[in-house]
Structures are given as structure tokens and as C-alpha cells.
Amino acid sequence: MTEPSVFDQFRPLLFTIAYEILGSAADAEDVLQDSYLRWRDIDEDEVEHPRAYLVQIVTRQALNQLRSARRRREDYVGNWLPEPIRTEHDASHDVLLAESVSMAMLLVLETLGPTERAVFVLSEVFGHSLVEIAEMIGKSDATVRQIAHRAREHVQARRKRFQPDADTNRAVIGRFLLAARTGEVQNLMDVLAPDVVQISDGGGRVIVAGRPVTGAAPVAKFIIGLAQNSMADMAVEFGSFNALPALLFRSGADGHLDTVLMIEIDGDLITGLYAVRNPEKLQSADVPRPLERPQDIL
Known part of the structure; x- marks a missing residue:
């Protein structure tokens, strides 16, 4: 070699x-x-x-x-x-x-x-x-x-x-998905921090919320609306993006990547939701990116 x-x-x-x-x-x-x-x-x-x-x-x-x-x-x-x-x-x-x-x-x-x-x-x-x-x-x-x-x-x-905990994160995201799919606003609010922020990036190419959505109740209603309408028929899979747990939403028979939703968690509550939908930013999103710091400073 x-x-x-x-x-x-x-x-x-x-x-x-x-x-x-x-x-x-x-x-x-x-x-x-x-x-x-x-x-x-x-x-x-x-x-x-x-x-x-x-x-x-x-x-x-x-x-x-x-x-x-x-x-x-x-x-x-x-x-x-x-x-x-x-x-x-x-x-x-x-x-x-x-x-x-x-x-x-x-x-x-x-x-x-x-x-x-x-x-x-x-x-x-x-x-x-x-x-x-x-x-x-x-x-x-x-x-x-x-x-x-x-x-x-x-x-x-x-x-x-920032305290990553893979086991806790998976459980929290499971509760988040279930509440979003069933439309249970209170159940969804129970996994959202009071000051949770949801930010969507569409780059002017796709429809997203024009401003950040802040607070458990507004974010819960916003997420449930998405789950029951624009994302209702999309396939969902787990992933890791930017060292955060993420949900990938794919549409169509070809599994076109529509959204990467990165989820920030503190303890057992979601504190941040970052949804990237701008197609330009998703072109190479499926490619794993090896990251590194010099070993002599670890």
C-alpha cells in the first residue's frame, strides 16, 4: 500500500x-x-x-x-x-x-x-x-x-x-419523536427546556420559520405542525452531526435528504434545535468528516 x-x-x-x-x-x-x-x-x-x-x-x-x-x-x-x-x-x-x-x-x-x-x-x-x-x-x-x-x-x-451523553440523548430524542408524531403538546413540552430555541436555515430556497422560535410552548406547537404536515411522509433516521445527535429527514423514493435537525440536550431536556434545509448546505452532508486535534495536546 x-x-x-x-x-x-x-x-x-x-x-x-x-x-x-x-x-x-x-x-x-x-x-x-x-x-x-x-x-x-x-x-x-x-x-x-x-x-x-x-x-x-x-x-x-x-x-x-x-x-x-x-x-x-x-x-x-x-x-x-x-x-x-x-x-x-x-x-x-x-x-x-x-x-x-x-x-x-x-x-x-x-x-x-x-x-x-x-x-x-x-x-x-x-x-x-x-x-x-x-x-x-x-x-x-x-x-x-x-x-x-x-x-x-x-x-x-x-x-x-456541553456534556454529551449518548444513552440519555437517545432516550430524550425517542420521547421527542413520539410526542411530535402523536401531536401531544404537553408531552413534547416535557422534554423541552423552558428557554429552548429552534432555528431553521433555508437560505431563501425552501420555506422555513423566518425567525428563531423560542420557548417550550411555541417550539412544541411549531414542531408538531411540521410533523403532521410538511414532514409527515418523510423517512427519519438517526445520525451524528457536529458531534450532536441528529435526525435526518428524507423524502421521495430516492431518499433525498431534506433536513438535518441537530438536537442540543442538557441533562434530560432539549435546549436547542438546529434545522438545516438549505439544499446547498446539504449537498455533501452524508459524507463522514474525520476530525482531529494534534495528539500531543490531548
């Missing part, structure tokens, strides 16, 4: 960094493609630390991509959610990695400026020193230290508790 190239060896790590900076799998793949072309044009034997070199290339490319993406998102129709990625056991074994790609965390990161986001991700998730990050993004150590402090405080004030 042919040994993987240096770039392929670090690809899961590089994708994870790019995705967490960008919140888009498609944009992350574009960054990796551009980074590979740059890597291909250099003499690998002259690079003393390939991983550090590639992380620097990907970080800079991702920052450039994020700045242009931010301008595009200003014109986005309706609620914007990160592009969902199918995650397997590699993410759930590492709680910090799992939290970092969760919908709640990615939405918090979206409130940071591009440089703040990159610094936070590289330092807090991937364990790079501020000196290393300063070199990667071309800023002074003192400036990066200030950025890191500001970003950390910003995220800490907004992050949700």
Missing part, C-alpha cells in the same frame, strides 16, 4: 481547523485545495516542521476566505446556520473537539471578528502558543495576547454547557 502524502496525513487536522474558522465545509474544502496547491509548489525537504507549516498556510487561507464569506452572509436570506458535517466517534471521544464543532459553539464563534476567531480556535482548541499564532497570522505577540484575552472572555460569557 502506498503511504499517504504529508498533506494527506494532516488533512483531517487541517480540515478541522479550516471548518472551525469558517463554519462551512465547502469553504473549508476550498481552503484545503488552495493550500495543497501551495504545498505542492515547494520543496518538502526544506520544511523542518510540515505540520506547523501547513497549519500556517491553512490558517491564512481560511482568514482570507472568512473575510469574504462575512460579506456574503450579510445578504443571506433568513437565519444563517453553519454547514452541518457528519461526525463519527472520532469527535465524541474528545469533549473539547466535540464542543468546538457543536452548533452552539460555532454560532458563538460567528460573533467574533475573523482574527479573534482564528486566534481563539488555534489557542483554545488546538493548543498553539500565542507566539506560534502571532507568526501564523503576521501580528505581534502583544497584539495576539490582547486578541486572545478578548476572544476568550467573549466566548466564556456566551458558551453553553
